[in-house]
Amino acid sequence: xxxxxYKVNDGDNVINKxxxxxxxxxxxxxNDFNIVNPTLLISNFAGFDVRKFNYCTLEExxxxxxxxxxxxxxxxxxxxxxxxxVLESFKVGILGSTARFMRNIRTGDYFNAQxxxxxxxxxxxxxxxxxFTGLPTMVLTxxxx
Amino acid sequence: MTLWIDQxxxxxxxxxxxxxxxxxxxxxxxxxDGKTNILDGEVVVLTADTGYEFYTGATGxxxxxxxxxxxxxxxxxxxxxxxxxxIDTEDVTKTSVTFDDRSYESLTVATQEGAVATPDYxxxxxxxxxxxxxxxxxxxxxxxxxxxxxxxxxxxxxxxAGVGYEFYLQPGVSEQTSVYFHYRGGIEDMYVxxxxxxxxxxxKKTASFTFADxxxxxxxxxxxxxxxxxxLANQTTEVVGSxxxxxxxxxxxxxxxxxxxxxxxDGETTVVYDYGKFILNLMExxxxxxxxxxxxxxxxxxxxxxxxVESPVLSVDLIRVxxxxxxxxxxxxxxxxxxxxxxVLRLPRVAGVVLDADYVxxxxxxxxxxxxxxxxxxxINISSTKTGSNIHTLxxxxxxxxxxxxxxxxxxxxxxxxxxxxxxxxxRPFIEIxxxxxxxxxxxxxxxxxxxxxxxxxxxxxxxxxxxxxxxATYVEKSKIVGLLQGGVIIR
Numbered sequence: 345x346x347x348x349x350y351k352v353n354d355g356d357n358v359i360n361k362x363x364x365x366x367x368x369x370x371x372x373x374x375n376d377f378n379i380v381n382p383t384l385l386i387s388n389f390a391g392f393d394v395r396k397f398n399y400c401t402l403e404e405x406x407x408x409x410x411x412x413x414x415x416x417x418x419x420x421x422x423x424x425x426x427x428x429x430v431l432e433s434f435k436v437g438i439l440g441s442t443a444r445f446m447r448n449i450r451t452g453d454y455f456n457a458q459x460x461x462x463x464x465x466x467x468x469x470x471x472x473x474x475x476f477t478g479l480p481t482m483v484l485t486x487x488x489x
Numbered sequence: 490m491t492l493w494i495d496q497x498x499x500x501x502x503x504x505x506x507x508x509x510x511x512x513x514x515x516x517x518x519x520x521x522d523g524k525t526n527i528l529d530g531e532v533v534v535l536t537a538d539t540g541y542e543f544y545t546g547a548t549g550x551x552x553x554x555x556x557x558x559x560x561x562x563x564x565x566x567x568x569x570x571x572x573x574x575x576i577d578t579e580d581v582t583k584t585s586v587t588f589d590d591r592s593y594e595s596l597t598v599a600t601q602e603g604a605v606a607t608p609d610y611x612x613x614x615x616x617x618x619x620x621x622x623x624x625x626x627x628x629x630x631x632x633x634x635x636x637x638x639x640x641x642x643x644x645x646x647x648x649x650a651g652v653g654y655e656f657y658l659q660p661g662v663s664e665q666t667s668v669y670f671h672y673r674g675g676i677e678d679m680y681v682x683x684x685x686x687x688x689x690x691x692x693k694k695t696a697s698f699t700f701a702d703x704x705x706x707x708x709x710x711x712x713x714x715x716x717x718x719x720x721l722a723n724q725t726t727e728v729v730g731s732x733x734x735x736x737x738x739x740x741x742x743x744x745x746x747x748x749x750x751x752x753x754x755d756g757e758t759t760v761v762y763d764y765g766k767f768i769l770n771l772m773e774x775x776x777x778x779x780x781x782x783x784x785x786x787x788x789x790x791x792x793x794x795x796x797x798v799e800s801p802v803l804s805v806d807l808i809r810v811x812x813x814x815x816x817x818x819x820x821x822x823x824x825x826x827x828x829x830x831x832x833v834l835r836l837p838r839v840a841g842v843v844l845d846a847d848y849v850x851x852x853x854x855x856x857x858x859x860x861x862x863x864x865x866x867x868x869i870n871i872s873s874t875k876t877g878s879n880i881h882t883l884x885x886x887x888x889x890x891x892x893x894x895x896x897x898x899x900x901x902x903x904x905x906x907x908x909x910x911x912x913x914x915x916x917r918p919f920i921e922i923x924x925x926x927x928x929x930x931x932x933x934x935x936x937x938x939x940x941x942x943x944x945x946x947x948x949x950x951x952x953x954x955x956x957x958x959x960x961x962a963t964y965v966e967k968s969k970i971v972g973l974l975q976g977g978v979i980i981r
Contacts, residue, residue, distance in 0.1 A: 350834070351727070351922075353978075354491060354981070357976065357977065357978045357979060358975055358978070358980075358981060359978055359979070359980045359981065360980060360981040362981075369807055376659045379963075379965070380965060380966065389738050391651070400887070406816050412975070417707050426965060429971055430962060430966045430970045430973065431967045431970065431978060433962070433966075434960045434961075434962045434966065434970060435786045436960070437599055437957065437959050437960030437962070438944060438960065438970060438974070439943070439944045439945045439947075439980070440943060440944075440945060440946075440959060441943065441944060441956050441957055441958050441959050441960075442941070442942065442956070442957050443939070443941070443942075443943075443944055443953045443954075443955060443956035444939070444941040444953070444954045444955045444956075445939075445940060445944070445947075445951045445953040445954060445955070445956075445974075446936040446938065446939055446941070446951065446952045446954070447935070447936050447938050447940050447947060447949065447950075447951045447954060448931065448932075448935060448937075448938065448949050448950070449821075449823050449824065449825060449930060449931065449937065449938055450823065450938075451821070451822040451823050452822060453824050453938050454823065454824050454827070455824055455938055456824070457694075457824055457828075457937040457938050458527075458717055458937060459754070459825070459828050459925050459927045459928070459930055459935075460522040460555065460927070460928040460929070461561055461828065461829050461924055461925035461926060461928060462926040462927075463925065464925070465923045465924060465925055465926070466923075466924050466926055467788055467921055467922070467923050468682065468795040468852070468921070468922040468924075469916075469919050469920070469921055469922075470815050470816065470817050470818075470919060470920045470922070471815065471917055471919040472556050472812055472813035472814060472815045472856060472919060473813040473814055473919030474811060474812050474813025474814075474817075474915050474917070475812065475813070475837075475916045475918070476528065476775055476776035476810075476812070476837055476916040477776060477777060478776055478777025479502070479776050479914075480773050480774060480775050480776065480889075481736055481773065481774050481776065481777055482735070482736070482737050482738070482739070482742065482771065482773050482774075482891065483734060483735070483736060483770075483771070483772055483773075483774055483778075483803065483888070484498050484734070484735045484736075484737040484745075484766070484768065484770070484771050485732060485734050485735075485740070485769040485771075485806065485862050485863050486634075486732065486733050486735070486767055486768050486769060486789060486790070487731060487733075487767045487769060487791070487792060487825075488731070488732075488767060488789065488790030488792055488793075488794075489733055
């Protein structure tokens with residue numbers, strides 16, 4: 345089975361994580377393998393530093409995993425404690441699902457949303473393009489021919 | 490034989506101040522629609538320019554002709570032949586000939602300066618002054634007249650009244666209007682006045698007349714010509730009843746305050762009449778009245794009494810003042826433009842008006858004052874592009890009443906609204922938008938908008954309240970997904 349190991353800087357709660365610096369291994373799974381929280385043993389070799397990786401995928405299982413812990417078994421074997429990243433593993437289904445959710449404001453949003461406001465007010469002034477002009481004028485009204 | 494028109498022929502025409510047509514088509518060498526040649530049987534007409542005419546020699550010999558030449562074998566020389574033009578017997582500015590089949594090489598044209606036709610009337614400076622008084626404009630055959638303009642019999646005259654004026658029917662005179670040519674003349678030993686009367690349009694704004702020879706009472710022509718044009722026009726106002734509205738200066742007002750008292754006596758007793766009771770109101774408006782509302786000066790009458798004091802007349806008693814438009818932007822284009830917003834319209838001489846933000850933000854607000862000259866009571870109409878109509882109307886008294894009598898308003902000058910609004914120092918309307926500043930309105934984790942849709946396409950931080958999760962994950966994994974979504978996730 346192909347194990348791909350990555351370095352991931354995104355948070356756990358991110359969908360569409362950026363997987364970088366991949367390394368590929370051929371591994372054999374043991375009989376008591378747990379698909380949600382697997383434990384993997386890999387051999388170290390010259391030029392490979394397992395401590396640089398915190399994420400892996402097993403494509404045959406359609407799952408992505410966080411590497412929660414690394415234990416050195418002896419001079420050349422490491423044990424990786426993993427847990428399934430369900431957001432990344434099942435993101436196609438998640439993003440294709442209908443949900444009711446809270447999100448940020450966009451242009452064209454005119455919902456009556458609750459937004460915290462400051463007690464300070466900003467005053468903007470917009471002037472007319474016309475005004476009273478000239479000097480005061482006296483106007484006389486009479487009854488007359 | 491065809492004669493091709495070339496530049497030499499055009500030069501001959503130009504030098505002689507004439508134009509040529511061939512079978513009623515003008516000649517033209519510019520690849521236009523005009524003729525470029527003359528064919529056998531076509532009629533060639535030459536027309537002299539204004540002030541020129543064709544003529545013949547002293548013994549009647551023709552001086553305008555086409556010329557060609559043939560070889561004469563007997564004479565052993567070229568012999569010329571001619572095609573002579575015939576001058577129109579009634580109009581010496583025209584001459585014509587029918588082209589034939591011979592071959593001509595040149596054209597000779599003879600013109601001279603002719604007698605200029607004598608106009609039947611010439612517009613004088615006095616006439617123009619007569620027009621100027623009412624701002625009227627006279628057009629002669631669709632050309633605006635000026636001093637020295639000529640009028641001939643049959644010319645079409647149209648007179649347009651100036652702004653604020655209209656012509657009228659002369660009372661008591663049958664068919665007589667206030668616009669006419671007036672001349673004096675004599676029939677045998679009688680001294681008679683004649684009138685060439687203009688016809689008024691229905692709205693009395695234009696008067697028209699086809700210039701004709703004056704005729705006597707029998708319709709026979711008389712020898713006398715027009716003497717002057719008379720243009721009488723009334724100032725038109727929209728003032729109700731027999732009231733008058735004047736723009737009055739302080740000096741004129743001082744004079745009127747003296748003239749309003751009329752003294753009459755029979756030598757033993759003297760009575761002083763105060764015509765001031767026919768003054769309806771005197772007030773000061775805080776701006777210059779638009780020029781187009783001010784007509785010419787007239788004497789101020791109080792009832793039928795002519796005070797002899799002159800002042801410009803206002804054409805209306807309800808002054809409409811456009812105080813312009815205020816455009817208020819909606820910078821965010823979303824609910825932030827309306828969150829905790831108060832809109833206050835500040836107007837000259839009245840207290841501020843609070844308007845609903847819906848009518849203001851992202852809209853244009855127009856302000857118009859309608860000022861009643863009798864009372865100073867002003868109706869202020871505020872409209873918005875939101876509805877395209879008035880959204881608010883208020884009334885105020887913006888005219889400062891000037892006392893002119895101790896009896897005025899029971900002995901006191903009452904400016905109730907001025908004491909409330911008064912001169913607030915505002916001459917230009919403006920809108921204040923007061924808004925409590927939103928806290929982190931665009932914060933990454935703010936998420937104040939509730940939405941419901943497929944999550945595909947969403948970006949940023951969202952917090953899911955409910956989801957119809959479609960996935961082949963295990964039960965435990967689905968529970969974990971829902972929990973994470975409810976806690977908030979970031980979609981990149």
